Amino acid sequence: MTMEAIDIAGPEILKEWVGKSRVYEKSFNPELMHEIQQFIFREARLQDIHDYDAWEDLWTDDGLYWVPANGTDTDPERQMSLIYDNRSRIALRIRQLKTGRRHSQTPPSQLARVVSNFELLKAGNDGDIHVMCTAQIFETNLRGDTMWASRNEYTLRRVGGELKMAYKKVVLINNNKAIYTLSFLI
Amino acid sequence: MDGNLKSKWDELIQPGLVHGSLYYDEAIFREEIDKIWFKTWVYIGHESEVPDNNDFVTKSLGTMPILMVRDSKGEIQLLQNRCPHRGNAVCVQDKGNRARFTCPYHSWTFSNSGDLINYAFPEGYAGTDKSQLGLSKVPRIAIYRGFIFGSMAEEGPTIEEHLGGAKSVIDRLCDNSPTGEVEISAGFLQHRTRANWKFVYENEVDGYHPAFVHSSIFSVADSGITDLYGADAVAVTRSFGKGHLEVDPRPEFRKRDVPMSWFGTTADKLPDYVNQMNAAYGEEKAREIMIDGTPHAVIFPNLFIAEIQIFVIQPVGPGECVQHSTAIQFKDAPDINRRLRQQTMGSVGPAGFLLADDTEMYERNQRGLEIRDPEYLYLKRGEHRERQDEDGYLIAHSTDDMPSREFWSHYKSLMEANT
Numbered sequence: 001m002t003m004e005a006i007d008i009a010g011p012e013i014l015k016e017w018v019g020k021s022r023v024y025e026k027s028f029n030p031e032l033m034h035e036i037q038q039f040i041f042r043e044a045r046l047q048d049i050h051d052y053d054a055w056e057d058l059w060t061d062d063g064l065y066w067v068p069a070n071g072t073d074t075d076p077e078r079q080m081s082l083i084y085d086n087r088s089r090i091a092l093r094i095r096q097l098k099t100g101r102r103h104s105q106t107p108p109s110q111l112a113r114v115v116s117n118f119e120l121l122k123a124g125n126d127g128d129i130h131v132m133c134t135a136q137i138f139e140t141n142l143r144g145d146t147m148w149a150s151r152n153e154y155t156l157r158r159v160g161g162e163l164k165m166a167y168k169k170v171v172l173i174n175n176n177k178a179i180y181t182l183s184f185l186i
Numbered sequence: 187m188d189g190n191l192k193s194k195w196d197e198l199i200q201p202g203l204v205h206g207s208l209y210y211d212e213a214i215f216r217e218e219i220d221k222i223w224f225k226t227w228v229y230i231g232h233e234s235e236v237p238d239n240n241d242f243v244t245k246s247l248g249t250m251p252i253l254m255v256r257d258s259k260g261e262i263q264l265l266q267n268r269c270p271h272r273g274n275a276v277c278v279q280d281k282g283n284r285a286r287f288t289c290p291y292h293s294w295t296f297s298n299s300g301d302l303i304n305y306a307f308p309e310g311y312a313g314t315d316k317s318q319l320g321l322s323k324v325p326r327i328a329i330y331r332g333f334i335f336g337s338m339a340e341e342g343p344t345i346e347e348h349l350g351g352a353k354s355v356i357d358r359l360c361d362n363s364p365t366g367e368v369e370i371s372a373g374f375l376q377h378r379t380r381a382n383w384k385f386v387y388e389n390e391v392d393g394y395h396p397a398f399v400h401s402s403i404f405s406v407a408d409s410g411i412t413d414l415y416g417a418d419a420v421a422v423t424r425s426f427g428k429g430h431l432e433v434d435p436r437p438e439f440r441k442r443d444v445p446m447s448w449f450g451t452t453a454d455k456l457p458d459y460v461n462q463m464n465a466a467y468g469e470e471k472a473r474e475i476m477i478d479g480t481p482h483a484v485i486f487p488n489l490f491i492a493e494i495q496i497f498v499i500q501p502v503g504p505g506e507c508v509q510h511s512t513a514i515q516f517k518d519a520p521d522i523n524r525r526l527r528q529q530t531m532g533s534v535g536p537a538g539f540l541l542a543d544d545t546e547m548y549e550r551n552q553r554g555l556e557i558r559d560p561e562y563l564y565l566k567r568g569e570h571r572e573r574q575d576e577d578g579y580l581i582a583h584s585t586d587d588m589p590s591r592e593f594w595s596h597y598k599s600l601m602e603a604n605t
Contacts, residue, residue: 067537070280070373079373080512080527082537089532092407096539101402104546143380143549176280178376178508181549183542 019072019151019171022132025120033118036131036156039163040115044135047185048111052094055185060157060166063087067170067186072151082175082182097185104183111184113137115152128166129156135170139184146180149173199598202566202591206555209382215504222487222600223248224338227348229489229498230254230264230324232370233332234517235281240298243281246500247324247336253277254334257299258285264324264336265300276321287321296321331360332367333489351579352430355483359491362480363516364462370496372527374510375535381548383488383499383507388593389544390490390497391431391483393423393584394567399547403539408450414438414584421584424575429486429596431589434581436478448479449494451525459522480514486596495530505552509545511535565590 039058046055059065067083068074076084085093096102114136121130130153137148155167170186172179198205208214224247231245236256244267245254253265253276267275269289276287276296286303288295293306300321305311324336328345333356335345346353360366379386389395396415397404404411414421414435421435435448445453445460453460453476463472480493490497491514498510513530515523534541568586575581582588 069375069535074373077524078371078527080375080535081531082375082535084528084531092532093539095406096402099402099405101405102543103399103402104542142546142553178378179536180378180380181542181545182536183546186537 016071016073016176017173023122024132025122029120032129033120035163036120036129037118039156040118040131040133040154043165044113044115048113050097050105050108050184052097052185056090056094058165059087059090060159060164061087063090063165064167065090066168067172067182068175070176072171082172083170083186102183104181107142109139109141109184111137111139127158129163130154131156137186143180148182148186150186193602195598195602199594200562202564202569202587203562204565204590204594205562206558209384209552210504210555212504215382215501217601218501219248221603222597223501225342225600225603226339226487227326227328227335227337227343227345228487229485230334230336231498232368233262233329233334234367234369234371236262238283240283240285241281242277242284242298244277244279247338248501251275252324252336253287253321255298258297259299261299262327262329262334263299264327264334265298266322266324268322269294270302270319270321271305294319331356332369348428349485350428350430351426351577352428352432352483352485355426355430355432355481355485355491358478358481359514361467361475364459364466364519365517366466367517369515369517370512371515372513372530374498374512375538377509377511377534377536377541377545379507379509379545379548380505381507381545381552382504383501384593384597385548385551386497386499386507386509387484387487387490388590389548390492391423391433391589392587393419393421393433394586395544395547399543400540402543407539411450417585419584422575422581423584423586423589425580425589425592427579427592427596429593430484431592432481432483433584433589435482435584439477439479443477445473445476446479447477449525450529456522456525459516459519462519486593492534494526495534497534509541511541565594 043058065083065085066076066081068081097105115133117134119132121132133152135150135152139146150173151171153169154165156163157166198208228247230247230252231243231254235243236254239256239258239260242253242255245252251267253267255263255265257263267277269276271292271294274289274291276289285298286295295304297303300323302316302319324338325340326337328335330345360368393415420437421433424432424434439448446456463476467475481491482493484490488499495511495513500508502508511534513527515526532539565587568582568588572580572582572588580588
């Protein structure tokens with residue numbers, strides 16, 4: 001097989017899983033990176049401890065929370081996603097969890113997640129911050145123990161001096177397979 | 187069988203009582219594969235999933251993977267994804283478009299209608315009849331209004347005989363589309379479930395649980411579903427026989443007499459759809475359809491038409507199955523299709539407002555059966571109020587166990603058969 005063939009075949013086969021090519025930021029701004037990481041670590045902690053109100057407060061008013069199925073760059077306006085919540089549906093999801101009668105979270109999943117591999121994407125002109133990272137989550141609940149792994153993409157925005165989430169996309173590595181109930185905040 | 191001796195199945199399945207082992211026993215599960223999944227008609231997929239020639243998708247029949255293909259001539263084929271040589275898979279993709287399948291092991295190549303075209307180094311097979319070495323097909327295939335069914339039995343009831351009155355369920359669904367056609371085009375969510383497939387099937391037509399299992403979402407969202415499943419509901423359950431069952435909310439919707447109320451909306455929110463329906467059926471008939479809405483029914487043994495989505499139940503083992511779910515799309519009706527997808531995504535799949543909690547219940551039921559006293563599950567609710575409707579079908583209150591009793595009665599008849 002020639003090198004050209006490998007160059008073409010590799011990305012073609014992997015495209016669904018790696019997603020479209022992205023332009024990464026090459027310069028390094030340690031202060032900004034620190035601030036972003038602290039924000040995302042905090043988000044992770046709020047999810048792990050089921051602090052629903054504090055987590056919901058992290059969103060902008062136009063937030064979009066997307067967990068695609070069957071690939072990375074699917075069209076959420078045409079294809080089924082595991083979660084495709086606009087801001088009002090994020091609020092509904094939180095209201096349901098807070099009833100205490102969301103049976104799949106009663107008792108709540110016990111969770112610990114690690115978020116790593118932060119990389120900034122090249123910024124556009126709108127001032128938004130685009131960041132990629134990888135997450136691994138250990139979940140234990142009545143059913144047993146489950147490992148989750150994902151590539152995450154965030155759009156963060158400064159609102160009143162504070163970072164907020166305008167967009168969070170969670171691409172589960174096994175999102176083309178049958179997966180167990182996912183009712184904690186991923 | 188000696189008439190004085192009770193069969194194993196008479197012991198396990200009694201009026202209103204079913205034995206726990208039916209859900210966890212490995213040998214019974216294997217027997218079900220032979221006597222149910224490889225015997226009756228099983229729903230495989232929908233024609234719209236393979237719209238173009240050479241399209242294929244991976245599906246399943248019981249525990250067996252199947253390639254559902256629209257071949258080079260446009261015919262639907264159900265091929266068994268097993269190279270006749272040494273058993274390798276000839277295709278490992280979930281879907282795609284290709285005219286041929288080549289086994290990676292020794293390069294045997296098949297057309298997408300299953301014929302063996304070539305094998306590597308053919309001189310080693312001098313005198314061999316290639317026509318005997320194609321991919322095996324599901325012996326019988328039937329398509330009703332785009333819904334593709336397969337049967338591993340060479341002979342048996344026709345699809346019309348199998349569906350019986352449940353044909354009307356598919357008709358009612360398709361009638362809600364202004365073109366009379368539905369499409370399954372949004373891809374499936376796959377929900378892995380640590381419970382027996384029968385817990386899932388039975389729950390789909392259990393109108394007793396929603397008020398409790400789904401109270402969390404009903405209390406925070408304005409769904410209007412609650413009225414259908416209360417003690418005072420006028421909705422009924424109906425058995426079409428042969429394990430096909432429905433919860434029929436039409437009496438409630440006809441009482442409301444508001445078009446699109448079944449969908450939790452009003453006609454003015456979907457002007458394009460309503461206009462299309464009026465044009466297709468005339469205003470009077472369109473109004474009737476838009477009041478009645480789509481059905482909530484199961485077609486034995488694995489298809490659940492859930493108003494705006496379908497579920498396909500795939501058995502994996504006695505304690506595991508997969509629920510495949512997706513939005514139903516009405517052909518050429520974009521304004522309602524977006525809502526159908528949005529509502530489906532909110533409701534079903536591993537993160538769904540409804541199905542995450544249903545699935546939690548199935549999994550707890552399955553674990554509960556480790557406790558062996560009592561030995562039987564109790565399915566007697568509403569025995570005293572079963573009755574027949576004007577078509578002679580058994581009906582009961584929407585919260586009654588009649589659908590489960592009917593499911594088990596059909597199950598027993600299949601499992602008792604010797605062949």
